[in-house]
């Protein structure tokens with residue numbers, strides 16, 4: 108039996124399970140010349156998928172109603188008529204939310220399960236690790252001794268950003284949503300300081316206290332009021348790396364934010380958004396560096412694993428409730 112998860116309707120505000128549709132088909136898939144048959148092993152759920160569920164103009168086309176959702180997937184090749192892949196290989200790449208699917212292999216990367224656990228290729232050695240590395244190094248241009256603040260710090264991207272910051276000699280402050288996450292940032296990931304935004308009334312003052320030398324680099328995963336508070340504490344020539352804005356992804360109205368311009372002018376500061384694929388030419392270097400730091404135990408990671416293909420939509424919804432620590436992964 109093949110199971111598929113489709114987009115049933117475009118969410119209004121926060122997505123719900125009723126926005127997804129499950130399809131079960133009793134059929135056997137076969138491969139033609141040049142094709143491979145893939146069985147999903149791990150599925151990545153990511154905040155950016157929320158954007159693709161809406162039909163607003165973006166850097167990537169929206170999902171179509173009645174068609175499968177796609178995201179990063181690690182899959183096993185279970186049949187092959189393609190010279191580049193053999194039965195038993197594992198691959199990662201963008202695939203449909205299906206338990207099995209046929210592919211021509213285009214855009215798929217063969218991965219080595221002896222080098223790292225398979226799920227790591229969706230996280231630290233996948234899109235979120237590359238995002239952390241490329242965003243911080245290419246836009247942040249970190250210099251040892253500077254102060255880095257990371258929001259969404261206990262998530263997939265944020266937890267790697269903070270650790271890279273430490274490796275590069277920065278003073279690192281993380282912002283996350285629970286006491287448990289805040290404790291994890293300093294004890295497991297080596298952050299110098301962490302702030303729970305849900306229990307802190309005045310984030311501006313908390314950041315001022317946590318960053319006595321001001322903020323040189325801000326890696327922003329969340330946007331909204333947390334990021335507004337950062338602006339009051341930036342230094343001259345600060346770099347603000349705008350990676351994501353999960354706090355406003357489900358907004359139905361344009362959020363009211365403070366004007367950034369005076370802060371940027373006063374501080375000759377840079378604010379730059381990016382999409383990880385902007386830096387695709389850096390991926391080989393990034394992968395090599397991340398793998399080396401992992402092997403040297405300079406970098407670590409955590410995952411929240413949800414069991415069962417049918418729980419993929421719920422795992423996605425849980426990202427907006429902060430239920431994950433590190434990368435949210437579905438084990439099929």
Ligand SMILES: NC(=O)c1ccc[n+]([C@@H]2O[C@H](COP(=O)([O-])OP(=O)(O)OC[C@H]3O[C@@H](n4cnc5c(N)ncnc54)[C@H](OP(=O)(O)O)[C@@H]3O)[C@@H](O)[C@H]2O)c1
Pocket residue numbers: 153154155234235238259260261262263264265282283284285288328329349350351352353354355381382383384426427428429430431432433434435
């Ligand atoms: N630009 C790119 O190419 C690129 C690539 C990958 C990811 N991203 C973006 O980077 C960000 C992080 O992605 P990720 O995959 O690493 O996800 P993640 O951080 O692992 O998971 C999402 C986290 O966001 C936090 N969150 C949820 N609602 C929030 C709110 N209202 N205010 C503040 N925090 C909230 C939650 O943590 P708490 O418990 O701490 O609230 C949750 O665990 C997202 O905005 C994503 O869209 C961008």
